[in-house]
Amino acid sequence: MSDQSNNDHELSIDPMSNPSEMSGSAKADRRKVLKLMGAASAGLAAPGLGATYLRDFEYTRSVQAQGNSPVKIGFIEDESGNLSVYGIQKLHAAQLAVKEINEGKTLKGGPDIGAGGLGTLGSIAKSPPTISKEGVSLDVVNDGGAKSTTEVVFDEDPDVFVDSGDKGILGREVSLVSVDGQSNNALWQQLARRLIQQDKVDVLVAGFASAEREAIRPIVDQFKQLYFYTNQYEGGVADANTFCTGPVCEQQVIPVVQYMVEKFGPRGYTLAADYNFGQLTAAWTKAFAPLVGGQIIAEEFVPLSVSEFSQVIARVQQAKPDWVMTLLVGQNQQNYYPQAAAAGLKFPMASTVNMAQGYEHKRFKPPSLANMHNAIQYQLEVPTARNRAFVKRWMAMFPQDQYIGEMAQNTYFTIHLYAKAARLAGTTDQATMKKALELGWSIEAPEGSVFLDPGTHHCAHYIRLAVADENHDVKFVRDWPSIAPWWLTRLGVNLISHPEYKQYTPDEDPFFKMFAKKA
Amino acid sequence: MDSFATVISILYQFATNGAFLLLSALGLIVILGMMNIINLAHGELMMMGAYTASIAWHHGVPFWLCAILAFLVVALFGALLERTIVRRFYGRELGALVVTWGISLILSQGALMVFGPFLPAIPIPGGSVGVGQYSFSVYWLMVIALSCVLIAGLWALYNYTTFGLQARAAMQNAAMARALGVNTERIYMLTFSLGAGLAGFSGALFAPTVSIAPFMGQQFVAPAFITVVVGGATNVITGAVGSSLLLSLVKTPIGFVFGAFVGTVALLLAALVIIRLMPDGISAVIQRRIDRRHRFA
Numbered sequence: 001m002s003d004q005s006n007n008d009h010e011l012s013i014d015p016m017s018n019p020s021e022m023s024g025s026a027k028a029d030r031r032k033v034l035k036l037m038g039a040a041s042a043g044l045a046a047p048g049l050g051a052t053y054l055r056d057f058e059y060t061r062s063v064q065a066q067g068n069s070p071v072k073i074g075f076i077e078d079e080s081g082n083l084s085v086y087g088i089q090k091l092h093a094a095q096l097a098v099k100e101i102n103e104g105k106t107l108k109g110g111p112d113i114g115a116g117g118l119g120t121l122g123s124i125a126k127s128p129p130t131i132s133k134e135g136v137s138l139d140v141v142n143d144g145g146a147k148s149t150t151e152v153v154f155d156e157d158p159d160v161f162v163d164s165g166d167k168g169i170l171g172r173e174v175s176l177v178s179v180d181g182q183s184n185n186a187l188w189q190q191l192a193r194r195l196i197q198q199d200k201v202d203v204l205v206a207g208f209a210s211a212e213r214e215a216i217r218p219i220v221d222q223f224k225q226l227y228f229y230t231n232q233y234e235g236g237v238a239d240a241n242t243f244c245t246g247p248v249c250e251q252q253v254i255p256v257v258q259y260m261v262e263k264f265g266p267r268g269y270t271l272a273a274d275y276n277f278g279q280l281t282a283a284w285t286k287a288f289a290p291l292v293g294g295q296i297i298a299e300e301f302v303p304l305s306v307s308e309f310s311q312v313i314a315r316v317q318q319a320k321p322d323w324v325m326t327l328l329v330g331q332n333q334q335n336y337y338p339q340a341a342a343a344g345l346k347f348p349m350a351s352t353v354n355m356a357q358g359y360e361h362k363r364f365k366p367p368s369l370a371n372m373h374n375a376i377q378y379q380l381e382v383p384t385a386r387n388r389a390f391v392k393r394w395m396a397m398f399p400q401d402q403y404i405g406e407m408a409q410n411t412y413f414t415i416h417l418y419a420k421a422a423r424l425a426g427t428t429d430q431a432t433m434k435k436a437l438e439l440g441w442s443i444e445a446p447e448g449s450v451f452l453d454p455g456t457h458h459c460a461h462y463i464r465l466a467v468a469d470e471n472h473d474v475k476f477v478r479d480w481p482s483i484a485p486w487w488l489t490r491l492g493v494n495l496i497s498h499p500e501y502k503q504y505t506p507d508e509d510p511f512f513k514m515f516a517k518k519a
Numbered sequence: 520m521d522s523f524a525t526v527i528s529i530l531y532q533f534a535t536n537g538a539f540l541l542l543s544a545l546g547l548i549v550i551l552g553m554m555n556i557i558n559l560a561h562g563e564l565m566m567m568g569a570y571t572a573s574i575a576w577h578h579g580v581p582f583w584l585c586a587i588l589a590f591l592v593v594a595l596f597g598a599l600l601e602r603t604i605v606r607r608f609y610g611r612e613l614g615a616l617v618v619t620w621g622i623s624l625i626l627s628q629g630a631l632m633v634f635g636p637f638l639p640a641i642p643i644p645g646g647s648v649g650v651g652q653y654s655f656s657v658y659w660l661m662v663i664a665l666s667c668v669l670i671a672g673l674w675a676l677y678n679y680t681t682f683g684l685q686a687r688a689a690m691q692n693a694a695m696a697r698a699l700g701v702n703t704e705r706i707y708m709l710t711f712s713l714g715a716g717l718a719g720f721s722g723a724l725f726a727p728t729v730s731i732a733p734f735m736g737q738q739f740v741a742p743a744f745i746t747v748v749v750g751g752a753t754n755v756i757t758g759a760v761g762s763s764l765l766l767s768l769v770k771t772p773i774g775f776v777f778g779a780f781v782g783t784v785a786l787l788l789a790a791l792v793i794i795r796l797m798p799d800g801i802s803a804v805i806q807r808r809i810d811r812r813h814r815f816a
Contacts, residue, residue, distance in 0.1 A: 079636065080631050080636045080733065080734075081636070081732075081734055082732075082734070084636035084637065084732070085636070085637060085730075088636065274780060300778045300779065300780075301778070301780055302779055302780065303779070303780060303783065305737075305738050306779060306783075307728070307729045307730070307738055308535075308539055308728065308729075309779075310531070310532055310535040310536075310656070310659060311532050311535075311536070311771070311774045311775060311779055311782060312778075312779050314528050314529075314531075314532055314653060314775065315775065315778065317528070317652055317653050317654070318525070318528075318652070318653075320652065331637060331730035331732055331735075332729070332730060332738060334730065335728055335729055335730060338640070338642065338643050338727070338728070339643065339656065339728055341643075342643040342645070342646070342647060342656040342657075342658055342659075343647050343654055343655060343656045343659075344646070344647030344648075344649055344654030344655075344656075345654070363639065363640055364640060364642070365640075365642035
């Protein structure tokens with residue numbers, strides 16, 4: 001499509017349908033933005049690369065200052081230590097995204113002020129999604145075949161991977177400044193300081209464990225660093241400098257608990273890693289189980305250093321739950337699964353982390369992970385054409401890799417999203433970029449459409465219920481095409497009108513206290 | 520039936536906790552008790568054992584042979600270490616502490632550089648047996664039996680062989696032993712090598728139940744040191760057995776009722792109290808009692 005400048009076209013154009021953002025639809029899209037913002041001034045919307053459309057985007061000076069030096073993406077993950085099983089995947093995801101950006105590629109998507117919600121491709125679905133359930137036996141909505149492509153709102157077209165019309169970001173090469181956090185919180189702080197002060201990175205993408213994120217967030221806030229946390233986590237971070245692109249408790253805990261209660265019975269037993277993530281996710285599980293007719297009969301918190309589980313296993317056997325919620329983190333704790341299987345434990349399991357991240361079902365001999373249920377937002381097996389195309393691109397670059405997990409995909413689309421926002425803003429200036437990211441972006445990630453909610457800096461995700469069978473083959477038995485990150489909204493967080501820099505915990509929500517009293 | 524099964528389950532937990540502590544500590548206590556060297560590279564020697572076993576296993580070697588291979592490889596490495604480095608630090612306890620710590624850093628970071636952040640897991644051999652509502656891992660039952668055999672073997676080695684006699688002599692009074700023609704240098708080398716080999720063997724036994732990673736040794740170091748300190752160095756074998764059984768006796772019921780975390784806290788508290796009451800460790804108390812009995816007999 002050629003460059004369009006007449007107004008009629010601007011109103012009707014679908015920004016997604018154009019493979020070349022910079023030359024075609026993006027400009028049309030800018031006009032649309034401009035119109036919506038009520039700042040329709042011809043001077044502001046002047047064509048060309050230097051154009052911008054938000055009044056206080058002070059882009060010119062920073063663009064001049066930046067010149068042609070590379071755009072630096074600061075990146076910290078654990079390439080060694082207890083958490084390296086996740087960190088290496090995330091590093092490869094970042095390397096793939098940076099390579100694609102430098103080769104002039106992007107994922108479809110764009111800002112969507114006011115529309116929000118379900119992706120920019122929602123219009124192509126023929127009918128709303130259907131979730132089928134009869135009694136307690138649930139139908140398989142999607143078993144990995146082509147069936148999933150018909151009724152559900154996502155673009156089955158593998159061609160969400162399109163030309164950006166740009167080399168790198170705004171003509172500047174993107175370079176990844178990557179360091180190894182070695183699963184050591186103190187080292188994370190040093191490295192964050194180094195990347196921000198010494199390397200002066202344009203954006204920081206970092207963090208696996210919540211303890212690592214909380215270790216570096218004060219430094220991020222001190223320097224007003226634009227920061228992406230790409231992990232699945234317990235939720236609650238309301239920080240004007242931080243964008244959390246992974247799923248949170250309300251998007252995963254409630255769906256999986258609901259399914260477990262329907263299918264296996266009300267009594268759940270929680271086994272969680274003993275740090276902020278495990279404690280808070282367990283609190284969510286306990287608070288929300290009653291809403292779907294369930295009950296958590298016991299909770300146990302396991303220190304991260306524990307790798308010998310015979311006592312834990314005996315306690316679970318004694319309690320005889322209907323299902324076990326496992327929220328185990330790191331290479332030490334993952335040994336629960338083979339040990340439980342060796343000890344003959346056969347309770348159905350639920351999780352929001354295991355399998356999708358540490359690919360325990362690939363690393364341990366079947367049937368250690370048999371009957372594991374996880375409301376995932378992404379894992380390698382997601383049965384869509386766009387995901388298969390993504391996996392193929394990944395494996396072409398990293399043929400040795402065994403798996404692509406949830407966080408790896410988040411890191412991948414997050415870096416692409418950053419590049420898209422920078423192209424729209426016309427600069428990588430950090431203050432401007434934060435505003436540009438608050439335009440209500442949708443991006444067509446390998447998982448499906450992801451929407452970045454401007455007010456809370458969290459993402460609405462496509463959630464699927466993944467189940468591993470006896471042979472560790474994964475099936476998807478339920479789809480939730482878009483679950484919003486609603487909890488911070490419920491607490492009244494709006495980072496645009498009221499910037500804040502804290503993490504909310506369930507204690508601050510009267511709802512959780514209500515259920516704590518009952519239990 | 521139900522209460523019977525619970526009793527069996529608690530016994531099983533007691534034995535696994537005890538075997539875990541004993542195997543973690545065995546290599547360390549041999550080196551500390553006999554040579555007075557605090558070997559901070561103990562965890563890394565266990566890591567080496569686990570690496571040897573898992574590399575061999577992935578090359579199709581049967582598991583029991585992998586464990587023996589791990590013993591031999593790490594024992595050989597221990598002998599090499601003793602000849603080149605550790606022997607220069609005899610009598611200098613703090614120097615030995617620092618140098619073994621340095622060795623541990625080199626070994627773990629070296630493993631990271633050579634083998635990457637982790638190796639593929641070994642599946643746990645054996646299935647499970649059930650009693651009532653509980654079921655137990657056959658592999659752990661085997662490990663428990665094997666640690667009994669190991670202790671019996673060590674006991675025989677130190678009490679019924681010339682090496683054992685000479686080693687105990689060298690430990691009690693090195694100068695006198697040398698005067699009587701004992702080659703203490705050789706004894707020390709063999710002892711260090713035996714300690715290292717035992718660490719490697721334990722590492723191989725734990726390999727199927729843990730993640731095989733460069734820093735995996737660290738998780739065993741704390742329990743190993745607690746067991747050794749509580750056991751004391753007066754009599755290596757009674758110390759190791761007594762202390763791992765006593766600590767497990769504290770940890771098992773408390774952990775069973777209140778959870779793994781409280782169980783670990785109880786274990787640490789118990790260690791504090793025991794060291795306060797018996798500053799030389801359990802083995803000193805046992806030894807005194809034996810001596811007294813001999814005197815009155």
